[in-house]
Amino acid sequence: xxxxxxxxxxxxxxxxxxxxxxxxxxxxxxxxxxxxxxxxxxxxxxxxxxxxxxxxxxxxxxxxxxxxxxxxxxxxxxxxxxxxxxxxxxxxxxxxxxxxxxxxxxxxxxxxxxxxxxxxxxxxxxxxxxxxxxxxxxxxxxxxxxxxxxxxxxxxxxxxxxxxxxxxxxxxxxxxxxxxxxxxxxxxxxxxxxxxxxxxxxxxxxxxxxxxxxxxxxxxxxxxxxxxxxxxxxxxxxxxxxxxxxxxxxxxxxxxxxxxxxxxxxxxxxxxxxxxxxxxxxxxxxxxxxxxxxxxxxxxxxxxxxxxxxxxxxxxxxxxxxxxxxxxxxxxxxxxxxxxxxxxxxxxxxxxxxxxxxxxxxxxxxxxxxxxxxxxxxxxxxxxxxxxxxxxxxxxxxxxxxxxxxxxxxxxxxxx
Amino acid sequence: xxxxxxxxxxxxxxxxxxxxxxxxxxxxxxxxxxxxxxxxxxxxxxxxxxxxxxxxxxxxxxxxxxxxxxxxxxxxxxxxxxxxxxxxxxxxxxxxxxxxxxxxxxxxxxxxxxxxxxxxxxxxxxxxxxxxxxxxxxxxxxxxxxxxxxxxxxxxxxxxxxxxx
Numbered sequence: 010x011x012x013x014x015x016x017x018x019x020x021x022x023x024x025x026x027x028x029x030x031x032x033x034x035x036x037x038x039x040x041x042x043x044x045x046x047x048x049x050x051x052x053x054x055x056x057x058x059x060x061x062x063x064x065x066x067x068x069x070x071x072x073x074x075x076x077x078x079x080x081x082x083x084x085x086x087x088x089x090x091x092x093x094x095x096x097x098x099x100x101x102x103x104x105x106x107x108x109x110x111x112x113x114x115x116x117x118x119x120x121x122x123x124x125x126x127x128x129x130x131x132x133x134x135x136x137x138x139x140x141x142x143x144x145x146x147x148x149x150x151x152x153x154x155x156x157x158x159x160x161x162x163x164x165x166x167x168x169x170x171x172x173x174x175x176x177x178x179x180x181x182x183x184x185x186x187x188x189x190x191x192x193x194x195x196x197x198x199x200x201x202x203x204x205x206x207x208x209x210x211x212x213x214x215x216x217x218x219x220x221x222x223x224x225x226x227x228x229x230x231x232x233x234x235x236x237x238x239x240x241x242x243x244x245x246x247x248x249x250x251x252x253x254x255x256x257x258x259x260x261x262x263x264x265x266x267x268x269x270x271x272x273x274x275x276x277x278x279x280x281x282x283x284x285x286x287x288x289x290x291x292x293x294x295x296x297x298x299x300x301x302x303x304x305x306x307x308x309x310x311x312x313x314x315x316x317x318x319x320x321x322x323x324x325x326x327x328x329x330x331x332x333x334x335x336x337x338x339x340x341x342x343x344x345x346x347x348x349x350x351x352x353x354x355x356x357x358x359x360x361x362x363x364x365x366x367x368x369x370x371x372x373x374x375x376x377x378x379x380x381x382x383x384x385x386x387x388x389x390x391x392x393x394x395x396x397x398x399x400x401x402x403x404x405x406x407x408x409x410x411x412x413x414x415x416x417x418x419x420x421x422x423x424x425x
Numbered sequence: 426x427x428x429x430x431x432x433x434x435x436x437x438x439x440x441x442x443x444x445x446x447x448x449x450x451x452x453x454x455x456x457x458x459x460x461x462x463x464x465x466x467x468x469x470x471x472x473x474x475x476x477x478x479x480x481x482x483x484x485x486x487x488x489x490x491x492x493x494x495x496x497x498x499x500x501x502x503x504x505x506x507x508x509x510x511x512x513x514x515x516x517x518x519x520x521x522x523x524x525x526x527x528x529x530x531x532x533x534x535x536x537x538x539x540x541x542x543x544x545x546x547x548x549x550x551x552x553x554x555x556x557x558x559x560x561x562x563x564x565x566x567x568x569x570x571x572x573x574x575x576x577x578x579x580x581x582x583x584x585x586x587x588x589x590x
Contacts, residue, residue: 023585032562032588045446049489052449057576075447082447130487130511146489146515148572156582160562194434195481199510228484230510283434370486372443391438391485398442398461 011258053151063157107338107364117247139236181216198228309337327417451497483512
């Protein structure tokens, strides 16, 4: 019986045959903490009697949720973490680099075959480079910081095989919203989702990140794309390592095999208040919006901004719609800046903010008042997620968000 | 001890909204539990009350503040048809017991409830409902009173050893 890519990653790590369903205390290649869940993780580390972290070089620290400090409490949290970083000799990217998940991948801090945890649910994004990565809570993180290992129940894998060529203005976000609608908000609980098939092997890293990022929205423990030439090319200059083969065996046992064809896929929009409520854009066209957010770890990369810019062309955004554009990282910001995208967005009426999570978590700025409606390229539309519990959040791709921002209502990007 | 009944897919943003994550004290967090979605909860929840829900309880963010907010309000047991993975681990780690019960649909809001963990049932609304036991490897953490105490008892971790499922 063959192994899935996830079983192989655990087996490689431990040098023995490990199968789905087994519970294994597994050594970690990396552990990420940020300004929201980090302070509690550090507190738990100390409560566990932790004095020195297992390996400062394997710990990734940065601030992205409440930056620059938006309250006195946030500022104190930052100071607390900075002092921990200094004392433990952990490199702290502080408020300077962008959204944690984007930064981890850009800096080569997660790599094919590695096992990485993060005190944030969207840590599953690192599966885009063929790592097994999963989100954990702060106490688990305290344990990870101390011991450099954590219990894992090795998950079964759902394979999502995707074929077909994306129609114009349709891409990875539309695909993953359609997959979430199909699998459901808890359809992949305690499982991994492997994205494969021709559409995925041709997909750029940005698209793979979008897909893996949202695996958690189906309850998945991890999302993963088997590493290929695109992956290894991405790793070049980020991490010194020789390419190796890592993929599920032909005779591996999958929990489920699901097949998708994107040839006729329409742009998708997830309607309030659950991520698995994806519908074709035609079903929600014309809905008035007060705010548009283009950004986040899901869709704040250069490729997303470029797509939004293409849709925008020489037009202007609707003056009655607040348009927030937040690149996912300094690197992505610079790319957009150099290509003139930022200037175009600002001239079109958008507010371009420095790289951070922005309104995604509803804890910092850009919050929604009761009755307001936002179209967002982020990953969650839960009630109250971006402010008032009486506000509504719709989720879409950057193309759909840009088209909608031009008209001030949900708009099919193919018609702009 | 009463039940607080909720539906399916109760996410961690509903349990404790993002703007309160700057708070790390369970009692303070409890003041904002379900703020905006179940407004009377924070003021009325009492020690020993049980949160009862449908499927996928605790989905979404990895914030441990969610089970902490429940704990701060005196909730030590959450019963649901199923739990989101991270919430399940977080709950065990902070000392809130996530109990799987497939029949939570038959439980009413505000009902008196008695749970016998050893015998594996809940007595509520004049019926006995079966509850599932926690996986053995997590029972060790529960028995220790949470992951912090469990970790304190460990000098080193048995890396790459398998546990009973």
